[in-house]
Amino acid sequence: MRSLKLKAAVISLLLFLLFIGAWHMATLPKESTSLAGASAEYAALMGKGAEKSGGFPPPLEVGRAFVKYLADPVYDHGPNDKGIAIQLGHSLARVGLGFFLAVLVAVPLGFVIGMSPLLLRAFDPFIQVLKPISPLAWMPLALYTLKDSNVSGIFVIFICSIWPMLINTAFGVASVRRDWINVARTLEVNPLRLAFLVILPAAAPTILTGMRISMGIAWLVIVAAEMLVGGTGIGYFVWNEWNNLALPNVIFAITMIGVVGMLLDMIFGRLQQLVTYRE
């Protein structure tokens, strides 16, 4: 088992080195064919022939961006120049708040819907229509009604997080084993104890799966939302660096988005393990 892990790690490392190597080779500065006299001067004037015009940044340049931003992650030099930790912090705060509000609505509502076949049917058409709407499509409505770009971003996260949680909670609650409910009924367990001691633990793995999916979607959506609303956040950072044509910074930011997304997913994976029971 350990040797399997080790082997996998070695192969991962090799793949990474191979990727960096290929990248490096592909972005080697092309030696400008020697141009004579006026031509060379003209080329220099046009900004050609110089090393930096190679187009896609080579790995070394991107590496420098990594070092630069990670060495000082929390500086704040005005609205367009903040450290990466601050930008990520803004994004995480938006995601956290939107997600938390979605939990507050989706889990109790899903519980009620899951308990009642009637409500499940009554809510179903709304859920089916609202679920496939891209969260960003809500943005104009949100901006118009909420009149605040930051709040609109949070609303977009809220609206995209709510559906997987709502559906999973309702499904989890509706499919709690009949036997367990019957045991509780023969014990004359009051509704509150039934909800918290039987149905909630029984449905918890399904609910957590819904939360994990929601969190994944929320992290995808926040980048796009921040590109639209601007101001702060990792999405805004990406857009800003694109406007600066600073591609190494963009690549750095993309990597950060991936790493944070992975960490979020790992956290929810752990939580899921905690509530999963073996039958």
Added chain:
Amino acid sequence: MSTHFLLVEALQKVYPAAGGGTNAPVFEDIHFHIDRGEFVCIVGHSGCGKTTILNVLAGLEEATSGDAFMDGREVRGPSLDRGVVFQSHALMPWMSVLGNVAFAVKSKWPEWSKEKVREHCTGYLEMVGLGAAIDKKPAELSGGMKQRVGIARAFAIQPKMLLLDEPFGALDALTRGTIQDELLKIVQATHQTVFMITHDVDEAILLADKILLMSNGPHAKIAEIVEVTMPRDRTRAGIHHDPQYYRIRNHLVDFLVNRSKTYAGAEAGMFHDPRNPPLVRPGLDGERAPVLALPTGMAAPQLKQVINN
């Protein structure tokens, strides 16, 4: 109202048909009673509604018509007075063994302290031989141990009556024997009133005072009530040395194999009063069925003895 502890009168269950309308009743005209401290088994083929009857007594299901009374009160909805052991053990997998029993005990006595609940539960778990496994999760237990937890949970709330729905159906023969012995011991010690469904004829003879034989559904009825006339201090090891054992066993098997199909038909129409099903004692030798006035050309029913009380 009579003085019987449990009284079931004219119970009938009709399930709605798939395309609207109704099916033929699964069972109808079910009358029986159980006295305090009695162990009653119900035997019959699948589909005769045994589980439905048990669920009605448990309050988990409603009969289409008819009534059940326990201890002078109508059975309406589930109650802590009736403990149920489910066929599929129905333990909550996220709770420990102790937690499962404690959940039941706290439901019955919410005012008890933690220590008192723990002590009470541990006592019942030790009674079923699980004193060492109280902190395990159900998933770590074998099928037989899980069913023991289910039994401990039902006994721990000290119900007036215990309802067992084929509790040993899913167990292998050896485990089943051991738990039957334990159940027998516990019931003999506590004089618990029990109503139990089983498919196992030997199990019924070992445990029961009376065995209700059901004819096949639809229109299932209680065909006969077999009284197990062997002394109450039976053991699984010694029971088959009793000459009564094979007579009772043959009677039951004969009913299940040959007579359960036709009982709702001619035989029933002629001689059967569902309000007062014949009480037979096949264990006692030399007692013949009383001679009924038979229409010519009709064979007498194979009854050893009929007592109409």
